[in-house]
Amino acid sequence: MDLEAEFTTEPFLAERHGEPPEHATRAKQAALDAGLDTTFGPLGTTVRAEDEILLAALPEIVRAAMRGGATRVTLRLNVLPAQEVPARHGLASALEQLLGEVAAELGGDLADLTRADKQRAVRLLEERGAFSLRKSVPAVAEALGVTRFTVYNYLNREDT
Numbered sequence: 666m667d668l669e670a671e672f673t674t675e676p677f678l679a680e681r682h683g684e685p686p687e688h689a690t691r692a693k694q695a696a697l698d699a700g701l702d703t704t705f706g707p708l709g710t711t712v713r714a715e716d717e718i719l720l721a722a723l724p725e726i727v728r729a730a731m732r733g734g735a736t737r738v739t740l741r742l743n744v745l746p747a748q749e750v751p752a753r754h755g756l757a758s759a760l761e762q763l764l765g766e767v768a769a770e771l772g773g774d775l776a777d778l779t780r781a782d783k784q785r786a787v788r789l790l791e792e793r794g795a796f797s798l799r800k801s802v803p804a805v806a807e808a809l810g811v812t813r814f815t816v817y818n819y820l821n822r823e824d825t
Contacts, residue, residue, distance in 0.1 A: 667745040668719045672726065673709040674735040685814075688733035695729035696722065702799055713745065713799075745767045748751050764808050776810035783809050787819040796820070 699722035701712040
């Protein structure tokens with residue numbers, strides 16, 4: 666069975682120069698070291714894996730966060746229904762196709778777009794389901810020439 670765990674580490678510290686706190690980066694690194702499919706965001710980290718792999722990795726993730734200065738780790742654990750478990754192949758090419766479509770629609774290389782057009786690109790990708798694909802945020806950030814945190818900010822931005 667596949668599981669998804671989302672964990673947050675506290676205290677929430679104001680980001681300095683766009684850098685997350687050490688306890689968050691240590692927890693993320695422990696998840697990556699365990700080979701987990703990891704999505705790192707400003708409000709938490711999500712990991713997905715088979716139950717035995719994920720459950721075995723959680724103690725080290727928590728220890729890493731605490732060693733990095735966390736005073737609290739909050740964990741949410743879910744069993745993924747079969748229809749939510751992503752296929753383990755072909756997703757990279759699907760994301761590449763979506764990135765190519767959006768680049769063509771916006772008239773150029775995504776990294777060369779203005780800030781407003783990059784925000785529009787993220788909205789278009791979200792509408793088309795790009796962020797449901799594995800490792801999509803880092804790939805989109807690389808294509809846009811921005812950080813993952815910037816992509817998350819664009820995703821959380823409310824249009825006014």
